[in-house]
Amino acid sequence: MTKHSDIFTPDGYLENLQDRLMSIPAREKQPSLMTRVMPYIAYAASLVLLVVLGNFILGKTAVSADDTSTADDWTYVSYLAQSLDADCMLPEIPEYTLTEDDIVNYLVDDGLTLEELVSYEENH
Amino acid sequence: MEELFNKIVRQESEKLYWHLRRMVSSHEDADDLLQEVFIKVWAALPSFRGDSSMSTWVWRIATNEALNFLRKEKVRAALRFTSIDAEAERKILADPYFNGTEAERRLSCAVARLPEKQRQVFVMRYWDDLSYEEISAITGTSVGALKASYHLAQEKIRLNLSDSDVSK
Numbered sequence: 071m072t073k074h075s076d077i078f079t080p081d082g083y084l085e086n087l088q089d090r091l092m093s094i095p096a097r098e099k100q101p102s103l104m105t106r107v108m109p110y111i112a113y114a115a116s117l118v119l120l121v122v123l124g125n126f127i128l129g130k131t132a133v134s135a136d137d138t139s140t141a142d143d144w145t146y147v148s149y150l151a152q153s154l155d156a157d158c159m160l161p162e163i164p165e166y167t168l169t170e171d172d173i174v175n176y177l178v179d180d181g182l183t184l185e186e187l188v189s190y191e192e193n194h
Numbered sequence: 195m196e197e198l199f200n201k202i203v204r205q206e207s208e209k210l211y212w213h214l215r216r217m218v219s220s221h222e223d224a225d226d227l228l229q230e231v232f233i234k235v236w237a238a239l240p241s242f243r244g245d246s247s248m249s250t251w252v253w254r255i256a257t258n259e260a261l262n263f264l265r266k267e268k269v270r271a272a273l274r275f276t277s278i279d280a281e282a283e284r285k286i287l288a289d290p291y292f293n294g295t296e297a298e299r300r301l302s303c304a305v306a307r308l309p310e311k312q313r314q315v316f317v318m319r320y321w322d323d324l325s326y327e328e329i330s331a332i333t334g335t336s337v338g339a340l341k342a343s344y345h346l347a348q349e350k351i352r353l354n355l356s357d358s359d360v361s362k
Binding site: 098 | 195196199200203204207208211212215216221225228229232233236237289291292293294295298299302320321323
């Protein structure tokens with residue numbers, strides 16, 4: 071009695087097993103040297119391409135970032151200089167004094183009641 | 195070359211199937227592994243130097259494949275937050291190609307819980323009926339170490355079975 075009596079295989083599995091395994095050489099035809107080496111060459115080439123591209127992109131980004139920061143610095147400095155130095159550059163704000171009527175109108179527009187308005191008038 | 199390959203298939207395929215089936219606890223996995231083993235055998239056949247017997251060489255490829263499979267299963271189980279033992283037990287309990295007794299099923303589960311190397315030695319000695327010398331040639335482990343490993347495996351299985359008796 072076999073020691074494997076507690077387990078079994080699907081019907082016909084062991085009968086066909088040898089035929090299936092013997093078909094491996096036909097399926098796994100030994101590829102030529104070039105075919106075998108090709109994936110490695112492709113891998114190496116893509117790696118080189120990646121490095122070159124990476125270098126190019128990183129170099130370009132680094133330079134333009136530097137340029138931008140310098141440009142930003144100069145913009146800010148010249149703006150500061152202009153603001154501090156030339157008052158004429160700022161728009162002129164006309165002088166205007168608020169009258170009491172302006173204040174009352176504002177308070178009325180803001181939802182002030184008549185009683186509150188009278189009390190305000192009396193106190194001022 | 196093909197004739198030699200076919201001879202190996204005729205001599206070893208069935209024995210290797212049962213070995214792999216015991217190691218991985220499932221017909222489907224054993225079948226996939228067996229295909230892998232013979233693909234490797236075919237690919238490596240031209241470089242076979244004859245340092246060991248052809249049979250030993252083929253078995254070495256098969257046992258390495260089985261151990262690699264078990265290691266991958268362990269990682270897969272960890273990624274699913276389950277243990278490899280639980281996974282192996284689930285496979286054994288769900289195996290549609292099992293017609294043994296409850297005791298035989300429990301023995302399979304206990305063997306599946308052994309560490310990979312002990313499991314390998316136990317399967318080869320207990321189910322594959324290989325001598326310690328043959329196992330030594332395949333695994334590259336000394337006969338003394340194999341005996342110790344087998345003894346340890348037996349003890350663990352005994353303990354495991356008595357534990358499951360208590361818990362019943």
